[in-house]
Amino acid sequence: MRRSRRANFPISAAAREFLGRHFPEHSLADWCDWHWQLRHRFRRSADLNDIFQLSSDERAALTLLESDKPPMGITPHYAALMDPSNPHDPLRRTHIPVPPELETAPEEIPDPLGEQHRTVAPGLVHRYPDRVLFLATGHCATYCRYCTRSRIVGRASDEVANTRARWDVALDYIAAHPVIRDVLISGGDPLTLEDEPLGYLLERLGRIPHLDMVRIGTKVPMVLPMRITRALVKQLKRFRPLWMSIHCTHPTELGPESTEALSRLADAGVPLGSQTVLLRGVNDTPDTLKRLMHGLLKRRVRPYYLYQCDLIPGSAHFRTPVRVGLDLIGTLRGFTTGYGVPNYVVDAPDNGGKIPLLPGPPPQWDQDTLLLHNYEGRICQYPDTAAAKDGGSLPPPSSSASRVATSTVKPGLSPEVGEAR
Numbered sequence: 001m002r003r004s005r006r007a008n009f010p011i012s013a014a015a016r017e018f019l020g021r022h023f024p025e026h027s028l029a030d031w032c033d034w035h036w037q038l039r040h041r042f043r044r045s046a047d048l049n050d051i052f053q054l055s056s057d058e059r060a061a062l063t064l065l066e067s068d069k070p071p072m073g074i075t076p077h078y079a080a081l082m083d084p085s086n087p088h089d090p091l092r093r094t095h096i097p098v099p100p101e102l103e104t105a106p107e108e109i110p111d112p113l114g115e116q117h118r119t120v121a122p123g124l125v126h127r128y129p130d131r132v133l134f135l136a137t138g139h140c141a142t143y144c145r146y147c148t149r150s151r152i153v154g155r156a157s158d159e160v161a162n163t164r165a166r167w168d169v170a171l172d173y174i175a176a177h178p179v180i181r182d183v184l185i186s187g188g189d190p191l192t193l194e195d196e197p198l199g200y201l202l203e204r205l206g207r208i209p210h211l212d213m214v215r216i217g218t219k220v221p222m223v224l225p226m227r228i229t230r231a232l233v234k235q236l237k238r239f240r241p242l243w244m245s246i247h248c249t250h251p252t253e254l255g256p257e258s259t260e261a262l263s264r265l266a267d268a269g270v271p272l273g274s275q276t277v278l279l280r281g282v283n284d285t286p287d288t289l290k291r292l293m294h295g296l297l298k299r300r301v302r303p304y305y306l307y308q309c310d311l312i313p314g315s316a317h318f319r320t321p322v323r324v325g326l327d328l329i330g331t332l333r334g335f336t337t338g339y340g341v342p343n344y345v346v347d348a349p350d351n352g353g354k355i356p357l358l359p360g361p362p363p364q365w366d367q368d369t370l371l372l373h374n375y376e377g378r379i380c381q382y383p384d385t386a387a388a389k390d391g392g393s394l395p396p397p398s399s400s401a402s403r404v405a406t407s408t409v410k411p412g413l414s415p416e417v418g419e420a421r
């Protein structure tokens with residue numbers, strides 16, 4: 001690998017200080033080398049002891065961490081974003097285990113989405129009619145304690161082995177099924193792959209004529225932003241249309257490094273969306289979510305999904321009631337840029353797929369009048385006369401919240417008829 005002596009990536013003041021304190025024998029150029037970052041990940045309690053004042057809970061959980069859990073892994077870049085003296089620091093909560101992770105609630109299961117029942121080839125999930133999820137690798141740059149795929153990430157699992165032989169079986173399935181028009185490459189984190197195998201994968205997919213688009217799901221721009229090298233960007237640019245879904249958690253992730261990574265991707269013409277898991281005590285306040293969504297918009301990332309935390313074993317301490325998620329979305333919708341409001345979804349057990357939820361009461365019809373609640377809680381009337389003109393042959397849908405979200409309310413036709421909710 002080519003090694004330039006000078007740093008080729010922005011580095012925050014806090015990261016410089018962290019490097020000087022914990023890696024005094026290493027250079028800024030080392031810090032900006034993504035392989036260096038991966039090699040120097042914090043993986044054991046002893047590693048963390050040197051940089052954080054660990055709480056007794058964190059210490060206890062680290063000694064008890066079982067092999068059925070994802071390993072611990074935190075890049076120096078990501079560790080430098082965490083508060084060394086505060087165990088409640090949001091990013092620290094998401095990456096350092098605590099004892100509740102070792103308790104499994106009755107409703108928690110290793111594969112809460114039932115992905116294994118829709119696995120059509122090792123690591124290939126075909127749950128929706130026209131698109132597939134391709135788990136390209138089981139490795140990540142860092143391991144989130146609430147990971148949906150905690151059953152397979154970070155360990156030797158045949159299902160997600162990044163071997164050409166396994167990939168080829170999945171690629172053959174995609175090529176043999178013209179109904180598939182969209183492939184979501186995830187894992188694990190596909191951007192932890194080297195440029196060469198990633199290029200192979202994209203090239204093979206690029207040769208399948210019935211594919212309209214390919215997407216990459218990744219947390220790398222947040223946790224290992226220096227992976228977004230000029231060479232990688234140049235390679236990604238060759239495959240169109242390639243979309244990317246960035247997994248982000250909290251506004252503190254949006255430092256100069258991730259800003260540069262996102263900027264390189266956006267400049268390369270890769271449409272960027274974001275996915276955030278709603279986490280108790282981490283990002284479950286209106287202010288945090290709004291700052292995160294605004295920060296993403298400023299960096300040309302369109303907030304896509306806000307997920308209710310999946311029912312994986314040992315995740316109860318992360319979960320908010322769905323009511324809280326709805327109220328939080330209610331603080332965004334209408335109050336800020338529509339592009340900045342993600343879809344709040346429950347990824348339903350038993351292969352239900354992602355089901356969006358909207359705040360407020362479901363729509364109601366009073367004869368031909370649709371009663372809608374606007375973002376302020378005011379009731380607006382929409383004359384839904386098209387239904388009557390159809391001779392009443394089309395009964396109004398009983399409760400289709402998503403339909404209401406996309407209909408147009410004409411303020412002039414909408415006298416206030418009720419109280420704010």
Ligand SMILES: *Cc1c(COP(=O)(O)O)cnc(C)c1O
Pocket residue numbers: 125126127128131132133184354
């Ligand atoms: C999330 C997901 C997709 C993609 O869903 P979109 O709503 O199109 O983003 C595809 N397959 C599986 C199995 C998924 O979990």
